[in-house]
Amino acid sequence: MSRASGTQKSSPAARRKARHFAVQALYQWHMAGAALAQIEAEFRTDNDMSKVDVEYFHDILHGVPREKSLLDGKIQPLLDRRMDEMTPVELAIVRLGAYEMVHRIDVPYKVVINEAIELAKTFGATDGHKFINGVLDKLAQRERGVEIRGPRN
Template sequence: MSQNDGTGQKPQPGKKAPSGKTLARRQARTLAMQALYSWHMAGQSLNEIEAQFRVDNDFAAVDGAYFHEILHGVPRQKTEIDGAFESLLDRPLEEIDPVELSILRLSTYELKNRIDIPYRVVINEGIELAKVFGATDGHKFVNGVLDKLAPRLRADEVRANKR
């Protein structure tokens, strides 16, 4: 009988399954990315989007405070967030797939504001979101941008990890 970590993925050999807090954060990120996508596409108010997501989804296993922080933090810092990765793009910002753009904004927010989350975790979570929700090779694009962005936003942590 194989274990499942609640994300539909089997834990890798030698790695323990994610804890409840980790899964609750992952769920918060997943819903926040979808909510940011809705905000980007429909231009609805954040409060309306949040209320709808809380009605439509079971938040029992979701870090609701983290969902709220991301959903409101990304739009508040949108200009600064977009500016952080725009020079790393291979095309204009307007041509980025809206799903991948939402993932890049969420991940950049975490890199900038949540130093309690290791940069490698932020990158991995962004890649996993892109694998599930993005275009066929969207995860490669997200990985490439975040790999270049991490040393800019987390220089000391990246240097320490390379030692």
């Protein structure tokens, strides 16, 4: 994704806000089954997006549903329950984290996990962040093993 240099929109805070809105939008998509373009238009109209990385929001919002089967296939073996037993909020956060882990290698795995934990603390149940952390940590081992082990000297 290209960005105009010098813009604030690709800052960590702008990405955090993009994830914040993306979780809400993915939840809405899951619960209501509304068209992604409609959901995106509503979010862009109803929210102040001036400090949001809107390209990142768009990428997540459209990427997670597009890659849902692949992501669910990577997530399911890591769970201690069936996916349909997860809350819609947990599912949205885990899918978002899995999408970033698999498709956004420009984002360090630790950032993916930490951001997902923060989203779970904001939107999820009391201890939901522990569950999210466990799943994404296991996924990181599978998807980002080279990054986790670091450079060899």
